[in-house]
Amino acid sequence: MTKSLMIRSLAGVALVATLGFTYKSAQVKTLCEGFVPENSMYIPVGLYQTGGITEAQFNQVMDRMEQLYTADIERAGDKFQINRLWDDGTVNASAQRDGNTRVLNMYGGLARHKAIGIEGMALVACHELGHHNGGAPKVNSWYGGAWATNEGGADYYATGKCLRRYFAQDDNASIVATLDIDPTAKAACAAQYSNQQDQLICLRISEAGQQVANLFMDLSGDSAPAKYNTPDKSVVRRTNDAHPATQCRLDTYFQSSLCHVGESEAPSDTDYKAGSCYTPRDTVGYRPLCWFAPPKN
Helix, strand or coil: CCHHHCCHHHCCCCEEECCCCEEECCCCEEECCCCCCCCCCECCCCCCCCCCCCHHHHHHHHHHHHHHHHHHHHHCCCEEEEEEECCCCECCEEEEEECCEEEEEEEHHHHCCCCCCHHHHHHHHHHHHHHHHCCCCECCECCCCCCCECHHHHHHHHHHHHHHHHHCCCCHHHHHCCCCCCHHHHHHHHHHCCCHHHHHHHHHHHHHHHHHHHHHHHHHCCCCCCCCCCCCCCCCCCCCCCCCCHHHHHHHHHHHHHCCCCCCCCCCCCCCCCCCECCHHHCCCECCCCCCCCCCC
16 A cells, blocks of 8 residues: 555554455455556646546535534444545545444545546545445445455445435536537436436436546546446355456445435345345346345355
């Protein structure tokens, strides 16, 4: 893990999730990767780019996340903390557990990346919250062996739960009118939702998914862009806890945005079916099989 990914002010943290491989000690459990795999890209404050968001927009996203989720987390007996690391050029984000505090580490470098807009930044924050709130499947365990929801599960929570709540406060008709929405996503949102507001939120989620897919492509050097009309058709034999491939992640954002189960129906830490679409019989909305293997019993 690079120094830029270390949170120096939290050197004594009890539990850190940056999601990948597990290191065990008496005090620390670390899962070492972030929203994207560790990378060498660094975008300092002041570096000119076409795209990215401003510091004010970055703080607006974090303000809303705190407004929307602090009370829920406090009712569960925990605290909510967002570390706003605007001056850090790291192109990543992470989640960690510090005692009874659910922590998000949000870096300015990612916010300044040319692929990221308000929608993409909100998705990143929602993904990191998803490691805390997303329920099963947990990293390396279906039944509570680890605190963090795995990567695919955090993606599924981000668009199926968190972004629906986040975008509900906006004038989505005006915002969507300024966006170039993918035709496949547009048709799917219209087919799935009869309510206009639900359709508009679905469309903004599709924009968020495409922004972060473009980020993944830039960092990974993928040879072909991920698109809504080119789903990943691979099928895993065992649930993948690490980062799925770019197309598979975009598929997860898309399917979760189409799930008919409402934002208010919470996930469960022990039952992956709770609060989700969980079988291909749902037609759309279930976790893609390119990373998720449903238990056989």
